[in-house]
Amino acid sequence: MVKKKIQIAVALAGNPNSGKTSLFNALSGAHLKVGNWPGVTVEKFEGFADYGGYSIKITDLPGIYSMEAYTPEEKVARDFLMERMSDVVVNVVDGTSLERSLYLTSQLMDMEAPLVVAVNMYDEVEHEGIKIDVKQLQKLIGCHVVPVSAVKKSGIEALFDHIIRVYEKKIEVLKNKTEYREQIETAVDEMSQVISTDPEISGKYSARWLSIRLLESDQTAYTLLKERAIWIRLGRIAEEKLRLIEADGQGAAKGKITADRHAFARGAVKETVRLPREEKATITDIIDSFVINRFVGIPFFLFVMWLLFQMTFTLGEEPMKWIASFFALLSASAVKFIPAGLGRSIIVDGILAGVGGVVVFVPNILLLFLGLSFLEGTGYMARAAFVADKFFHKIGLHGKSFIPMVTGFGCSVPALMACRTLKNRGDRLATMMVIPFMSCGAKLPVYILLIGAFLPQKSAGTMLFAIYLFGVLVAIGAAKLFKSTIFKGESEPFVMELPVYRMPGFQYILVQMWIKAWMYIKKAGTTILAASVIIWALSNFPVDKGINLTYESRAKAVMSDNSIKPYDKPALLTSIENERLSEQLKNSYAGMIGRGIEPVIKPLGFDWRIGVSLVAGIAAKEIVVSTMSTIFSLGGSDKNTEALKERLRQDKVFTIPAVLSMIIFVLLYVPCIAATTIFHKEAGELKITLFYIGFSMATAWLMAFLVYRATLIFIH
C-alpha cells in the first residue's frame, strides 16, 4: 500500500550572493520546476526532495537584504514571507559576512516564522580561519542554526533533519526575539494585543511583525490594517506611541528600529564570531586589483563585451545557417509536393518563413544568455556595471545598460531580454526604447545593397561606420531625452554589492539559459507567426484575376511563338512572371498601404514602391531587400543583387539624398515584429508599446527628413 507522503513547504530566504541558489540546487538535486510568480515577470524556482518520510517542496525566493522591497523581485520575496506561505523558512546566511546577513535574520525573527538558519559557505569560513560559536548563535537568535556548504555539499542532511524537526515542532532551542529599546517593545506589545483580536489578520500574519512595521511607517502594513475595524483603536495607539518614541528629538521611530536591528546583529557577531587576526588578501581582492584597476579596468571591460558579442553572433552564425538551410529544405520539399497556388504560398511564404524567422534567433539567445549567466554567476557583471556606470550615468542610464546596448548591435530580441538585469523600471524602459537604434545585423543587407549600388566601393567601410555611429548618437540623445522627461527621477541608485568571485555551477547556467530560450520560443513564437502570416496576406491579397489572365496569355504567346529561339524562352518567361508578381504586389493591400502612405513619405524622397518595401520590412528587416527585388521586377529572390543594384541605379527615385534618407529610415524605424513583440512582453503595457512604436517612427521620419533636406542643399 502506498501512503501519500506529507508535504513540507520550505522557503529559502537570504541575501543576494549568499549562495542561496547553489544551496537550492544541492537540496533539490535535479528535480526542479520553473514558472512565473503570478502577475510579474519574475521567475519562480521550485525544487522537490524526499527525506525522512516527507516530501519536501523548496521554493527559492529572490535574494533580499531586508524586508524593505524596491524591485518586483524583492516584493515577491517580501509578500511570500509576510503571508507565511511556507511551513518552514530556511534563512541562508553567508558565514563569511555574518553581520550583514543577520540584519535580515532579525526581521525574520520579528515575523515569528518557523525558522532554520543555514550558515552557508562554511568551507570558506573554515578556510579563512573564522570561528563561529554555533551553539551561542543558536541561543541568541532562538532557532536552529546549521552550518552547511552548498558547494561542498556538506551539512545538507543535517539541514533536512532540522527542517523536519522544526516542522514537527520538536524544537530544542528556546524562542528568542530581536530585543528593541523598551519604548518600542511596550508599543509593540500593546499593538499586538489589539491585532490579535482580529482573527482574520492575526491568523495570516504575525501580530508582532505588523506592529513593528506600523511603527516603521510601512505602507504595506498600513494598507492591510486601515480597512479593518480594529484600526480605530490600533491607529490611535500607533499614533500616540510614535509620538512618545520620537519625543526625544533623536529622529524617527523607523531609524531607531533599524539601529536596534543593527545593534543586535553587531552584538550577535561580537559574541559568536572570532575573525583571524590578520586580514589576508582574498582571491577576490587579487583578481579585482587587476580587472577593475585604473588602467586595465576599461580595456578589460571592453574585451569582455567584445568576447560576449563575438560568442553570441559569430559562434551563433553556424547553427543559424543550419536552421536556415533546414527551413529552406522544408520549403523546397513543400514546393515539390504541394501544387502551386495559395495553399503552397501560405505554407512556404507565410508559415515556414514565419516560424523559420523565429527559430533562427534561438542560437543567439542561447549563447547570449550562456554568457550573461556566466558573467552574473562569476560576479563580474556587477563589476562591469561599476566600470561603465560613470559614462552611462551621464547619459541618464545605468552601468548595467551597457550589456543590452552592445547586444543590440547583433539583434534587438536578446538585447531587449537582457534589460531584465536593470531593476529600476525607468532605467529599464529607457534602455529598451533606445536599443533598436543600435543597428542590428538584419539591417546590414539593406545598407550593403544601397551603399553598393550608389556609393563608391572605397568609402563603403567608412559609410557603414558612420551609419552605426549615427544610430549610437540617436540612442544617446533619446536616452537623455527620456530620462529628463517621462522617466525623470526614476533611476536606480547605484548601491551595489560586488560579490566574491565564484565559479558558477554548470546546472545553474544551463537552467538560466534554457528558461530564456524557452520563454522566447513559447511567447514570441505564437505572436510572430501570426504577424508573419498577416504580412504575407497583405502582400498576396487581393489577387487580381485580370492581371493573372493578361500575363498568362502573354506567357502562352511566348510559348507558342516560333520566331523566338527555344533557349531564349525561359528568360522571357521569368521576366513575364516577375512583372506579374510586381503588378500583383502593386495591387495588393501592401501595395495600397504603400500608395496610401506616399504623401507621408514623399518629403523623405520615397515613392510608393519604397513604402511597400518598408512596410514589408516590419516583418523582418532583410525582407526590405527581397521586397525591393520583387517590386522592381526582379523576382522574389534576393540572390541576384548585382542585377538589382543595376536596376536601382536606373530608377529615377534613387537620388543620392533619397538613398541616404532611406538608409537612415531603415536604421531608425520600428524594429521587426519579433523585436516589437518581445518589447511588448518585457514592457508589459500596451500603452508603452504603442508609444514606443510612435516614437521610433517619428524619430526615423524626422532624422530621414533632416538628412534628405541637408544633402539636397549640399548637392545643389
Added chain:
Amino acid sequence: MKMSELKSGDRAEVLSIVQGTEVARRLADMGLTMGARFKVIRKAPLGDPMEIKIDRFLLALRLEEAGQIEVKLLEKPARAVKVKQNG
C-alpha cells in the same frame, strides 16, 4: 568630511547619513549606518563610483550618494603618506 572626499586606502567611520531617501534605506539594509567602519578600496577607472569594504564585503556606490554621508577619517594608508612626503 564627506565620504566622497575619501581616497582609496582610507579607513573611516560613518557619522551620519542624510535620511529619508531610498539610498539611505538601501545603505542601511546593507549595513552602512551610523557607527559602521569601512575601508575605501578604490574608485572606478572613470573616477566614479567608489568601492568600499565593510564587514568583509564589497560595496559600490556613486560619489553623488557618498556625498550624503558624513564620515570621520580614522586612518590613512601608509603608502599614501609616503607619497605625500616625497612630493
